[in-house]
Amino acid sequence: MKILVCISSVPDTTTKISFTNNNTALQSNGVQFIINPNDEFGLTKALHIKEANPGTNVTVLHVGPNSSDPVIRKALAIGADDAVRINVEAIDPLQVAGEIAHYVKANPYDLIITGKESIDYNGAIVAHALGEMLGIPSVSPCIGLSINGSEASLTGVVDGGKEELTASLPIVVGGQKGLVEEKDLRIPNMRGIMQARTKPLNVVEASGSKEAQKVVNYDTPAPKAACKIVDANNVDELVRLLQNEAKVI
Amino acid sequence: MSVLVYIEHTNGIIKKNALEAASYAVAYAEKTNGSALGVTIGNVSESEIKKLGNVGLEKVFNVGGHDYLNHQKVAAIMADVAQKNNSTTYIFSGSSEGKGAGPRLAVKMGAGIVSEVIEVPSSTSPITLVKKAFSGKGYANIQLNHEKNVIVLSTNAFGVHEKSVDVHIENISSEGNDTSLTHQSFDRDTKGISLPDAELVVSAGRGLKGAENWGMIEELAETLGAATACSKPVSDIGWRGHHEHVGQTGIAISPNLYIAIGISGAIQHLAGVSSSKTIVVINIDPEAPFFKAADYGIIGDAFEVVPKLNAAIKAIKG
Structure with missing residues (x-):
């Protein structure tokens, strides 16, 4: 089986976000970039499938410039077999999905895994758009996946519950925590890091998928006014404030 | 158009x-x-x-x-x-x-x-x-x-x-004849209100010390008609299900009222809840960073404050 895991490179979750160049770009000095957490759950799931099904190949794919190579190498160090980087700045989620679809049409995979969304632009668009572009089913967010031959059983998250689904491969799956657990995530060991240096990272040029949107500029949320502290022995006062001042209960 | x-x-x-x-x-x-x-x-x-x-x-x-x-x-x-x-x-x-x-x-x-x-x-x-x-x-x-x-x-x-x-x-009429996904079954989350749609949310963290202490959180949520939520460590330990995890890698929510009990307020947690209209923080540690992101705060022991708060809200709801 051939599995493609699409990864995004995002600021570490502990990053304090600020902007530069008249608020037109993320201030990235000193920011540590990581594999998007939702994608990492997907990558780990792909490795579980590989270990249970000898002969499976796991490719990671990233759409972005060479500044993302360390993040791609980390995915290889965790255990992916090879990598593809589509050499273009990712600007629009449909452009990203278009580039991935273009690559997959020429290089078919049985299972394509993305994250349910990236934690930077929070689009939650690529998984389903990719499914539509390829004319195959998509399940995202997905918290359960098992493959039996050419059939997949999936657990999708829907508002208010979970849905059990089946579909024939190929499919697109959007991962999040639950697809594997936090404790299943892997930290690259020295052997993995050494091996990653020599695993193939193929750079392919973009197909020129059109960008339909761009970010004009960014803002940060307005700071909150000071917190009103209420005495622990006077919860009635808190209730009064919530009722009369905040008017939320 | x-x-x-x-x-x-x-x-x-x-x-x-x-x-x-x-x-x-x-x-x-x-x-x-x-x-x-x-x-x-x-x-x-x-x-x-x-x-x-x-x-x-x-x-x-x-x-x-x-x-x-x-x-x-x-x-x-x-x-x-x-x-x-x-x-x-x-x-x-x-x-x-x-x-x-x-x-x-x-x-x-x-x-x-x-x-x-x-x-x-x-x-x-x-x-x-x-x-x-x-x-x-x-x-x-x-x-x-x-x-x-x-x-x-x-x-x-x-x-x-x-x-x-x-x-x-x-x-x-419209056919919408896409049959590539086959529905097998639907499991509704346990009783209560769906978190992404909820207007009021009561959330708790590691300060609660154990899954067995969630009774008072559920009671407060029920009194308010609120959904329950939790912090990432709580869902990772397994005290609560993943579907309750709010934060950067869980669900991002923006209810009218978010009550955070025993949650210190790590930057990843704040990311997922900071657009809540009103935030109340109850924490025993006056240095908890969450107070900086809150509208109202109570510095005190959750095990004492939460039952009192529940009683006070019950009183006004008659």
Whole structure:
């Protein structure tokens, strides 16, 4: 089986976000970039499938410039077999999905895994758009996946519950925590890091998928006014404030 | 030019996020000199559809049949209705259905798409919109360069704006024959209110010391009519299910009231909840960073404060 895991490179979750160049770009000095957490759950799931099904190949794919190579190498160090980087700045989620679809049409995979969304632009668009572009089913967010031959059983998250689904491969799956657990995530060991240096990272040029949107500029949320502290022995006062001042209960 | 909005319902009852989406579509149509058209799919009564008149939606297409829906079918039906009505803007709630159907519809229509949108366009040529980004740590102003666009909303950001009109309902049929996903079963989360839609949320963290202590959290939530949530460590340890995990890598929520009990307020947690309208923090540690992001705080032991708070709220609710 051939599995493609699409990864995004995002600021570490502990990053304090600020902007530069008249608020037109993320201030990235000193920011540590990581594999998007939702994608990492997907990558780990792909490795579980590989270990249970000898002969499976796991490719990671990233759409972005060479500044993302360390993040791609980390995915290889965790255990992916090879990598593809589509050499273009990712600007629009449909452009990203278009580039991935273009690559997959020429290089078919049985299972394509993305994250349910990236934690930077929070689009939650690529998984389903990719499914539509390829004319195959998509399940995202997905918290359960098992493959039996050419059939997949999936657990999708829907508002208010979970849905059990089946579909024939190929499919697109959007991962999040639950697809594997936090404790299943892997930290690259020295052997993995050494091996990653020599695993193939193929750079392919973009197909020129059109960008339909761009970010004009960014803002940060307005700071909150000071917190009103209420005495622990006077919860009635808190209730009064919530009722009369905040008017939320 | 018309603005098409997908109206979600649960077992025939129109969802609050659908009223918000309809409200947004009406405002968007006003801003762009177009008309707003709603689409309901499945078994929804006429009297229920008429409720959309309270937010200014004048016309609704009611697509009958379709006992089982998924995002792929919704996208196929929306594309059919959009083509027949020359619609150029397509509005969805930021629900699982909206986030699933929106991208598929964008591809079908050759449209652009932007999600997590919080406001109507500030400018219409080109369309410029504000979306949440960096998991609530920032906002991005997005310029759309397509003639057709899908807009997926951020729940509880635009709000429901009342405007009374008469609703004209047109019953139509549309096949939406996408069968590539086979539905097997649906498990509803345990009792209580669905977290992404909740207006009030009671959330607790490691300060609760163990899963066995959640009784008072559930009681407070029940008294308020709130959903329950938890911090990441709590769901990682397994004290609560993943579906309750709010934060950067869990669910991002923006309820009217978020009560955080025994949660210190790590930056990843704040990212997922900071757009809540009012935040109350109850923590024994006066240095907990969450107090800096809160509107109201109580420094005290949750095991003493929460039962008192529950009693005080019960008292006013009679």
